[in-house]
Amino acid sequence: MESRAKLCFFALTVRIQLQSYGAAVDAGDTLSLGTSLTGNQTIISKNGTFELGFFSPDGSNWYIGICEGNLVLLDAQGASVWSVNTINKASRALLLDSGNFIMLIDDNKSETVWQSFDNPVDTWLAGMVFGGQQKLCLLEKLIRSCSWAFFLTHGLFSFHVDPSGAKQFVLTWNNSVQYWDSGTWDGKIYSGVPEIADKRQLNISVESNSSGLFESYTLIPPFSALIRLVVTKFGQVRVYAFDGSKWSMFWTMPGDRCAVYGPCGDYGTCDSRNIQLCSCGEGFKPTDNSAWLSQEWESSGCVRKNPLRCDAISGNTDGFIDLGVTLPDDFASSYPVSTNKDCEEACLRNCSCTAFAFNPPSGPC
Known part of the structure; x- marks a missing residue:
């Protein structure tokens, strides 16, 4: 068979x-x-x-x-x-x-x-009603689940209904950081993923009641391939179709793997344009070379090649490399300074500071 x-x-x-x-x-x-x-x-x-x-x-x-x-x-x-x-x-x-x-x-x-x-784990099949307090969770090497109490550790990524009450699904990291949402349901589509409605192979049914938001989907004849939605180890949610011989992916979100929270681990930088998705910045090296060779970047990240000296007072200091990254939405001022140079010097004087960001013209720092 x-x-x-x-x-x-x-x-x-x-x-x-x-x-x-x-x-x-x-x-x-x-x-x-x-x-x-x-x-x-x-x-x-x-x-x-x-x-x-x-x-x-x-x-x-x-x-x-x-x-x-x-x-x-x-x-x-x-x-x-x-x-x-x-x-x-x-x-x-x-x-x-x-x-x-x-x-x-x-x-x-x-x-x-x-x-x-x-009682789903990482897969949502056609005909399954999913929502409320249920979560789809990544299965890691030692089989971890966020829904079965006898597993003592959780998967890194999970897909579930927005706990804030918004009529949308979200992806979260470590059950705490939300990094993607489907957009709200307007009765026909989710505002953030209108392309799902354009697939024309799925009939989506959404119900909202006192217990929360619930969704199920079925296949529209004559489309007969099996469909499954899965949370992957890369922190994406993907939809696969089975044509009788193989599973093929036909939709994934977020589409850019670098939009997933922390895809490259500590001190790693992400560039989805490269085949080698993750790299270590200047002055850093992979914590585990074998893990990076097998594309397990997020499990190890990078470490400094040399320890910080943290001796700004003597004038012999460490330096910084401009990564050109975007500040997070919840970025708040930590130091009452008004220039980029003042912000840099404040970080150098703090031995627990490993990076700084300054939003011109006057902060925050």
């Missing part, structure tokens, strides 16, 4: 089972009571679009299971560290053609106890 789109729902080595213990299943779309899923076995949605299976990115010994009709994550010793914790108990788990993994009561498909669409 070469055209199958393989999306990983659980970024762990997992074991899924429904108690009581019983025979293994493979290639079906359902887990029933008395069956289990282990090893390299998978379940596949009815039309063969999605496959749910196991993988081990780092060889860690983690398991996930469904015990007594409840979805549970167990550690290597069998202790529960997270669970769905539903009141109702499920008897079946089913992988749908939409990519949604659901838990059902008995044989009634309308009674869903739990579904993966309510």
Whole structure:
């Protein structure tokens, strides 16, 4: 089944089972009571679009299971560290053609106890209602998520509804710095990304209620390729289409990777015109050469080749290089000086100052 789109729902080595213990299943779309899923076995949605299976990115010994009709994550010793914790108990788990993994009561498909669409990690699929307090988060090397409590560290970037109440989606760094927004929803388009409406392949539905802003999207016939929106390790949100053989990106924001917050790490400079996106300024070098060679710039940044001397009083001082960067919107005056030279000297006299900016003609500094 070469055209199958393989999306990983659980970024762990997992074991899924429904108690009581019983025979293994493979290639079906359902887990029933008395069956289990282990090893390299998978379940596949009815039309063969999605496959749910196991993988081990780092060889860690983690398991996930469904015990007594409840979805549970167990550690290597069998202790529960997270669970769905539903009141109702499920008897079946089913992988749908939409990519949604659901838990059902008995044989009634309308009674869903739990579904993966309510618990996204880094991917937003067609048909998934997303918004409110939900976040899509970058998955890093050691599998980090901002939505599952048992992971102790967060991804660097996240995509979510603007917490200020504005009817828009935003990208944030470290859950604190907002560096991109979609623009507000006007009933037809988001003001900051009108090109999405021009794609003419998506039907976007937006609802705003007391719980927040929620959006879902579906494909407009005859367009039949699979669509997914993903938060990437580069801090962008990208939309991919699957044509039956490969995933192709057809939209990304922000379009300029240098518009992402801190793409090159400490003391790194960014230029999206270069194949080598990041570089270290004069007097600096990469903190980790191997990381930069693998384009993991933001993980390490740059360090000084020589330590600062910080001896302005003796007249033997350090100097500055003009980077020509734009001041941030929230830039405020730190020193009550009126000239660029005074601002420079104020920085030289402060041993914790590593750079200065002056906005002519009279500040701020």
